[in-house]
Amino acid sequence: MTIELHPLAQFTVERILPLRVGQIDVSFTNAALMMAIIVCLITALIVFGTRRASLVPGRLQSVAEISYEFVADMVESNVGPEGLPYFPFVFSLFMFILFSNLLGLIPYSFTVTGQIIVTFALALTVFIGVTIIGFIKHGLHFLRFFVPEGVPIVLLVILVPIEVLSYFIRPFTLSIRLFANMLAGHTMLGIFAGFAAIIGIFAIFPIAIDVVLLALELLVATLQAYVFAILSCLYLNDAIHMH
Amino acid sequence: MSEKPPSGPLARLGEEFDKAQAERRPARKTGGNPGMQQGLALGLRIGVELVTAVVVSVGVGWAIDRWLGTRPWVMLVMFFLGIAAGMLNVYRAVTGAGGAVGYHQRASKDASAPPAKRNWDDEDC
Numbered sequence: 001m002t003i004e005l006h007p008l009a010q011f012t013v014e015r016i017l018p019l020r021v022g023q024i025d026v027s028f029t030n031a032a033l034m035m036a037i038i039v040c041l042i043t044a045l046i047v048f049g050t051r052r053a054s055l056v057p058g059r060l061q062s063v064a065e066i067s068y069e070f071v072a073d074m075v076e077s078n079v080g081p082e083g084l085p086y087f088p089f090v091f092s093l094f095m096f097i098l099f100s101n102l103l104g105l106i107p108y109s110f111t112v113t114g115q116i117i118v119t120f121a122l123a124l125t126v127f128i129g130v131t132i133i134g135f136i137k138h139g140l141h142f143l144r145f146f147v148p149e150g151v152p153i154v155l156l157v158i159l160v161p162i163e164v165l166s167y168f169i170r171p172f173t174l175s176i177r178l179f180a181n182m183l184a185g186h187t188m189l190g191i192f193a194g195f196a197a198i199i200g201i202f203a204i205f206p207i208a209i210d211v212v213l214l215a216l217e218l219l220v221a222t223l224q225a226y227v228f229a230i231l232s233c234l235y236l237n238d239a240i241h242m243h
Numbered sequence: 244m245s246e247k248p249p250s251g252p253l254a255r256l257g258e259e260f261d262k263a264q265a266e267r268r269p270a271r272k273t274g275g276n277p278g279m280q281q282g283l284a285l286g287l288r289i290g291v292e293l294v295t296a297v298v299v300s301v302g303v304g305w306a307i308d309r310w311l312g313t314r315p316w317v318m319l320v321m322f323f324l325g326i327a328a329g330m331l332n333v334y335r336a337v338t339g340a341g342g343a344v345g346y347h348q349r350a351s352k353d354a355s356a357p358p359a360k361r362n363w364d365d366e367d368c
Binding site: 055173180226 | 253283288295324
């Protein structure tokens with residue numbers, strides 16, 4: 001019972017289907033299950049939302065169209081028309097994070113983005129992809145990124161390491177921001193829910209706080225998905241349009 | 244809805260959509276509606292930016308120290324570099340240079356770039 005009440009218990013990854021390939025543990029966990037559900041839901045939304053496309057959209061079609069237009073707009077206004085080839089990636093990224101943030105808010109579900117390894121993998125994918133795009137578009141000229149223009153040589157000794165460092169920190173900030181927001185929010189919800197379970201009749205107060213917090217968490221969930229996607233767009237913009 | 248031209252209501256609706264979109268597009272380019280949204284997004288970015296830069300660079304410095312056996316030195320240097328990098332990222336995020344690394348991105352493209360960026364160039368030299 002005490003384990004149940006622990007506010008961090010909701011983040012434990014458990015094996016549902018223990019599996020082992022050689023030395024590597026590839027068990028099907030609750031995190032994997034949640035991710036599979038998320039991917040299925042997104043696919044279902046887009047497939048069923050666009051199947052019977054009518055001029056006056058129904059509810060499902062509206063949601064699909066709004067999310068499409070939102071991301072398309074974000075890519076176009078931040079990267080420009082050259083960014084549109086990368087739209088599918090940004091869209092998948094945005095939808096995946098949005099869905100895992102929102103579905104994680106449902107009681108007894110699991111927050112995939114509350115795991116640092118998941119967010120870090122996403123951020124690293126963006127980082128490596130953007131770097132490769134930069135090198136493909138500009139060749140070795142891309143390295144001039146780290147050399148500020150019109151700066152004396154003496155200062156370059158200090159500035160170049162700073163620039164390199166601030167570039168390599170990107171995947172960390174990107175992943176920690178999302179992870180920390182999710183972790184903090186859900187822990188807070190868990191703590192108040194834990195109070196509610198102990199104090200009997202007065203449980204109404206922590207529950208009321210949880211209701212308010214849940215509204216805040218809804219905002220954070222969507223906003224963090226937006227931030228992640230828009231930062232990916234900005235990084236992409238850097239790689240494509242360096243001058 | 245009031246009148247129906249010979250081209251049929253659907254074609255007319257399409258034309259109206261095109262017109263409305265054409266009107267809306269330039270307004271959005273200049274940064275129209277999403278003030279609140281962008282402000283919130285920016286605010287949430289800043290805090291993490293500074294902390295992570297320091298933590299990550301100190302961590303990397305510590306690892307290099309352990310690897311090379313040069314106990315405190317690399318970590319110390321990386322600490323200050325990390326602060327500088329964090330500050331730089333925050334400064335860029337706030338002045339609207341995006342997540343950009345490198346100074347020369349938009350400043351050279353259009354002359355009407357925000358003055359903040361040119362001030363930065365001046366200070367720098």
